[in-house]
Amino acid sequence: MNETLKLGLVLLLVTAVAGGILAGVNSLTAPVITERENQEKFASLLEIFTEANEFIEFEGSDLSGIQASYPSVISITEVKNNGTELGYAVTTKTGGYGGDINTLVGISADGTLAGIKVLVMSETAGLGSRIVDDPAFAQSFAGKGAGGSVTPAGTGAGDNEVMMLSGATVSTNAVVKGVNDALSAFSNSLAN
Amino acid sequence: MKISTIFKNGIIKENPVLVQLIGMCSVLAITNSVENSLGMSAAVIAVLTLSNIVISLMRKFIPSKIRIPIFIVVIATFVTMVQMFMNAYAQPLYKSLGIFIPLIVVNCLILARAESFASKNGVFLSAMDGIAMGLGYSIAVVTLGTVREILGSGSFLGMSLFGESFQPISLFVAPAGAFILLGILIGLFNAFVKKRIAD
Numbered sequence: 459m460n461e462t463l464k465l466g467l468v469l470l471l472v473t474a475v476a477g478g479i480l481a482g483v484n485s486l487t488a489p490v491i492t493e494r495e496n497q498e499k500f501a502s503l504l505e506i507f508t509e510a511n512e513f514i515e516f517e518g519s520d521l522s523g524i525q526a527s528y529p530s531v532i533s534i535t536e537v538k539n540n541g542t543e544l545g546y547a548v549t550t551k552t553g554g555y556g557g558d559i560n561t562l563v564g565i566s567a568d569g570t571l572a573g574i575k576v577l578v579m580s581e582t583a584g585l586g587s588r589i590v591d592d593p594a595f596a597q598s599f600a601g602k603g604a605g606g607s608v609t610p611a612g613t614g615a616g617d618n619e620v621m622m623l624s625g626a627t628v629s630t631n632a633v634v635k636g637v638n639d640a641l642s643a644f645s646n647s648l649a650n
Numbered sequence: 651m652k653i654s655t656i657f658k659n660g661i662i663k664e665n666p667v668l669v670q671l672i673g674m675c676s677v678l679a680i681t682n683s684v685e686n687s688l689g690m691s692a693a694v695i696a697v698l699t700l701s702n703i704v705i706s707l708m709r710k711f712i713p714s715k716i717r718i719p720i721f722i723v724v725i726a727t728f729v730t731m732v733q734m735f736m737n738a739y740a741q742p743l744y745k746s747l748g749i750f751i752p753l754i755v756v757n758c759l760i761l762a763r764a765e766s767f768a769s770k771n772g773v774f775l776s777a778m779d780g781i782a783m784g785l786g787y788s789i790a791v792v793t794l795g796t797v798r799e800i801l802g803s804g805s806f807l808g809m810s811l812f813g814e815s816f817q818p819i820s821l822f823v824a825p826a827g828a829f830i831l832l833g834i835l836i837g838l839f840n841a842f843v844k845k846r847i848a849d
Contacts, residue, residue, distance in 0.1 A: 464713070465713055465715060465716050468711075468712075468713060468716065468720075469716055469719060469720065469723075472720050472723055472724075473723055476723050476724070476726075476727040479727060479731070480727060480730055480731065480734075483730075483731050483734050483735070484734060486734075487734040487735060487737065487738035488734075490738040490739070491734075491737050491738050494738070494741060557748075557749075578745070580745075580748045580749070582682075582823060582824065583682040583683055583686075583746075583802075583803065583823050584682070584802055584803040584818065584820060584823040585820055585823065585824075625820060
């Protein structure tokens with residue numbers, strides 16, 4: 459009994475010290491991480507909506523109401539320029555080949571895609587990772603989506619067609635699903 | 651024990667990847683590019699050396715019945731610290747190494763060194779052992795990463811080597827290619843390096 463108690467106490471001591479050290483490191487790094495994540499998101503928003511100077515984040519029931527119909531939506535930001543609505547930035551999370559893919563989908567007020575940016579992904583390097591590495595992929599979305607959805611086909615030259623990355627069907631489809639979910643959420647819940 | 655022996659063991663005679671074949675999960679997963687390999691190597695050297703030092707310092711106080719949980723707590727603490735610092739100050743690397751940073755905790759290489767070396771030797775020798783074993787891991791991982799990136803993506807450290815017309819062999823960035831190349835690397839290592847040094 460005594461020995462068990464002693465072993466438990468030693469373990470408690472070790473884990474308590476470890477916890478204390480980690481709390482210290484966390485308080486040091488957490489502000490840097492949050493700051494950088496915010497900057498990254500705003501930088502991406504500004505890449506898509508170059509004239510934006512006002513960002514209104516959807517919170518609470520506004521967001522959860524849309525999420526009930528479109529579970530892949532993780533955040534929505536309304537983007538304005540001096541009070542004029544430019545559109546919405548919808549971030550979606552869909553399952554790719556190597557894990558979840560978070561895509562920032564910029565939708566102009568007229569319902570077409572202003573641009574997209576893959577924020578988080580862990581797809582195979584050289585194959586699925588081209589959703590980020592190949593700039594032509596994201597560019598092929600711009601201006602499309604007037605019909606409410608896009609389909610991947612070839613180089614994405616046709617109306618509402620986007621680039622199909624050969625060898626990365628799953629990754630392409632995951633991004634396209636995120637974009638289409640965002641477009642449906644926009645036309646059914648956000649558009650005036 | 652001489653320091654030169656420790657380094658010879660870590661890098662050649664008992665190379666963790668090429669001879670002991672431990673910690674294979676991360677080796678196969680992160681060697682798809684040179685950058686990832688270097689990042690993972692740095693993380694492993696840091697965690698291995700620090701955990702060896704701390705475990706060596708604590709070796710007289712750790713009751714042998716609960717040594718494994720204590721080793722794991724020490725290793726996990728350092729891994730979490732590395733992860734936090736990487737997320738804060740080396741974000742691109744943090745993103746590409748992803749899930750494999752927390753997996754350093756269960757990399758048997760680190761637990762094996764804690765159990766078989768640091769818990770039996772002094773602080774200085776344990777630190778040297780951590781660096782030596784870490785270097786052995788790094789050499790293997792970076793070599794594999796270099797070959798895989800050149801063959802599989804046609805680039806080195808992200809710089810394209812062969813121009814647009816080169817068709818990379820995608821197999822080599824996929825896990826199957828990692829297995830094939832690792833086998834060839836171990837074969838070459840055994841045939842040339844290990845034998846010569848052992849004589």
